[in-house]
Amino acid sequence: xxxxxxxxxxxxxxxxxxxxxxxxxxxxxxxxxxxxxxxxxxxxxxxxxxxxxxxxxxxxxxxxxxxxxxxxxxxxxxxxxxxxxxxxxxxxxxxxxxxxxxxxxxxxxxxxxxxxxxxxxxxxxxxxxxxxxxxxxxxxxxxxxxxxxxxxxxxxxxxxxxxxxxxxxxxxxxxxxxxxxxxxxxxxxxxxxxxxxxxxxxxxxxxxxxxxxxxxxxxxxxxxxxxxxxxxxxxxxxxxxxxxxxxxxxxxxxxxxxxxxxxxxxxxxxxxxxxxxxxxxxxxxxxxxxxxxxxxxxxxxxxxxxxxxxxxxxxxxxxxxxxxxxxxxxxxxxxxxxxxxxxxxxxxxxxxxxxxxxxxxxxxxxxxxxxxxxxxxxxxxxxxxxxxxxxxxxxxxxxxxxxxxxxxxxxxxxxxxxxxxxxxxxxxxxxxxxxxxx
Amino acid sequence: xxxxxxxxxxxxxxxxxxxxxxxxxxxxxxxxxxxxxxxxxxxxxxxxxxxxxxxxxxxxxxxxxxxxxxxxxxxxxxxxxxxxxxxxxxxxxxxxxxxxxxxxxxxxxxxxxxxxxxxxxxxxxxxxxxxxxxxxxxxxxxxxxxxxxxxxxxxxxxxxxxxxxxxxxxxxxxxxxxxxxxxxxxxxxxxxxxxxxxxxxxxxxxxxxxxxxxxxxxxxxxxxxxxxxxxxxxxxxxxxxxxxxxxxxxxxxxxxxxxx
Numbered sequence: 001x002x003x004x005x006x007x008x009x010x011x012x013x014x015x016x017x018x019x020x021x022x023x024x025x026x027x028x029x030x031x032x033x034x035x036x037x038x039x040x041x042x043x044x045x046x047x048x049x050x051x052x053x054x055x056x057x058x059x060x061x062x063x064x065x066x067x068x069x070x071x072x073x074x075x076x077x078x079x080x081x082x083x084x085x086x087x088x089x090x091x092x093x094x095x096x097x098x099x100x101x102x103x104x105x106x107x108x109x110x111x112x113x114x115x116x117x118x119x120x121x122x123x124x125x126x127x128x129x130x131x132x133x134x135x136x137x138x139x140x141x142x143x144x145x146x147x148x149x150x151x152x153x154x155x156x157x158x159x160x161x162x163x164x165x166x167x168x169x170x171x172x173x174x175x176x177x178x179x180x181x182x183x184x185x186x187x188x189x190x191x192x193x194x195x196x197x198x199x200x201x202x203x204x205x206x207x208x209x210x211x212x213x214x215x216x217x218x219x220x221x222x223x224x225x226x227x228x229x230x231x232x233x234x235x236x237x238x239x240x241x242x243x244x245x246x247x248x249x250x251x252x253x254x255x256x257x258x259x260x261x262x263x264x265x266x267x268x269x270x271x272x273x274x275x276x277x278x279x280x281x282x283x284x285x286x287x288x289x290x291x292x293x294x295x296x297x298x299x300x301x302x303x304x305x306x307x308x309x310x311x312x313x314x315x316x317x318x319x320x321x322x323x324x325x326x327x328x329x330x331x332x333x334x335x336x337x338x339x340x341x342x343x344x345x346x347x348x349x350x351x352x353x354x355x356x357x358x359x360x361x362x363x364x365x366x367x368x369x370x371x372x373x374x375x376x377x378x379x380x381x382x383x384x385x386x387x388x389x390x391x392x393x394x395x396x397x398x399x400x401x402x403x404x405x406x407x408x409x410x411x412x413x414x415x416x417x418x419x420x421x422x423x424x425x426x427x428x429x430x431x432x433x434x435x436x437x438x
Numbered sequence: 439x440x441x442x443x444x445x446x447x448x449x450x451x452x453x454x455x456x457x458x459x460x461x462x463x464x465x466x467x468x469x470x471x472x473x474x475x476x477x478x479x480x481x482x483x484x485x486x487x488x489x490x491x492x493x494x495x496x497x498x499x500x501x502x503x504x505x506x507x508x509x510x511x512x513x514x515x516x517x518x519x520x521x522x523x524x525x526x527x528x529x530x531x532x533x534x535x536x537x538x539x540x541x542x543x544x545x546x547x548x549x550x551x552x553x554x555x556x557x558x559x560x561x562x563x564x565x566x567x568x569x570x571x572x573x574x575x576x577x578x579x580x581x582x583x584x585x586x587x588x589x590x591x592x593x594x595x596x597x598x599x600x601x602x603x604x605x606x607x608x609x610x611x612x613x614x615x616x617x618x619x620x621x622x623x624x625x626x627x628x629x630x631x632x633x634x635x636x637x638x639x640x641x642x643x644x645x646x647x648x649x650x651x652x653x654x655x656x657x658x659x660x661x662x663x664x665x666x667x668x669x670x671x672x673x674x675x676x677x678x679x680x681x682x683x684x685x686x687x688x689x690x691x692x693x694x695x696x697x698x
Binding site: 323406426 | 469475508513521543547592598626635641
């Protein structure tokens, strides 16, 4: 029975990581439902973006208050997690604070001391975050798409972090050996007196409880990620890597259209030619997107990466003037629909069965799509290189090219371009008249 | 008619066996819109003054297809692009300047993969070039000390990261340049982009151009400068809506420089 805790620990670890790995597999499968994108170009620029934008958080700090607090939580999270390494080794091998044995005392003290200071800084930041979301009415957290689960999700993440940081500090404070050594207990030495008068046995029990709850909490948090906007802590990195390295104004040219246009412009093309024999399962190209499968893998990765911070929406001219469009909602809708499709595939033994629902119409309305000015403010704002505009444009393409469902005024504009090469009904032959007017 | 502009066309140039230094892409707004035509004329005045060897396509120019593309009509865009590229390539065009950031973006970024590869610049960049090479000099008194705020067109600024050229050119007029709170990367759109120019806005509580005009009014400007014919229209309407047209004029950088 001596090894029971080790065995329980190992089983917990395997279960926690195993379930998470299973969900990551699903995530990758869902993303692969999208069209492939060639991202083998500009490798050095892509890595530079990962270093500056993802690791370096260069776009986060453009808004100094939330940016600074976010950097603290981010740095704290990454560094404090070094401690998890020790916890895992201790848990598997039944050791206690293995680092104390193998590292020079001063270094170990310094590390734990740094973790403790960061834990307090994270606690403070997380409390400010909570206040920003729940007490100070910051507009971007109050939009209609933030009601219900997205709001709870944001708070649950903060509660997780509070609990984990507190458990870490209590664990250190009730560790009598660690407190006696008096090295690295920069914060916990002030918490230790709260437990004065406790039996040694009780202290030990509290310390063990805090230790177990800490690692169990981390495993639960890890598995919570897949169901939460918090996935960004992992996906931000690949997302920034695959983000656009082109000028923001550049939209892709649809290749399927290019082929048809070339044929139309080709003087040698036979207008009465019989179309080439196509095999049964060859689906003709669909223009634009009406559902998540029509989007690219990068766009779907974007959707999973979005952490609903709403910087895009708070910079969107349409949203600022009371229109329904919210770039954040475009991303959330895309993710929610993709999850729905993923569950459909799980239920139907790996095949998607038409559910009569699609992203366009059931999630995103035409009114939202037509409100976009394509100004790129949302793209510029996103701290993790998400591009909501590209999804809006794909859906406009579907509306116009597959459904001829553009607003009437736009149809008139396009007819004018077709007929006389200008968006207004003026004669092409009058194009140079400005020369002689005043 | 104040003065006769010299506007050679590519067809005339070719007949004389000449190849101009640069093609001036006028764009649909610059060709037909009454307000934008003034910008076109002002820019030609600058080109004439600096003795730039340029030409226009004239009646051989057609809409870039930019607005159709942004409305979702990729077919129409590519049809327009392929036709224009045929004309441009036939004339062996190497360099293009335009006063319209939408044409600028489209020609520069979206034509290459369809076979149209040109060095495309915005007129504010070209004016800057003319000034630094000494081909264009300003008297520099007309706007001395005037309060000017510059509205960044989305397709020049965020879309293509051209923020400095228009500002450097404006500074040469000896005006006082005051930035709006939202400027450069965070500049607010005027509301015309993405084909909005050609339709009514969706229901909301304000027009985008009014919001942007309010941004500009905060700087208490005498002149709102822009570098885009569509922004010009939107800001002019915004100023009228705010009943400030008596105190504030909306001008393109080309117009400022032509008079400076």
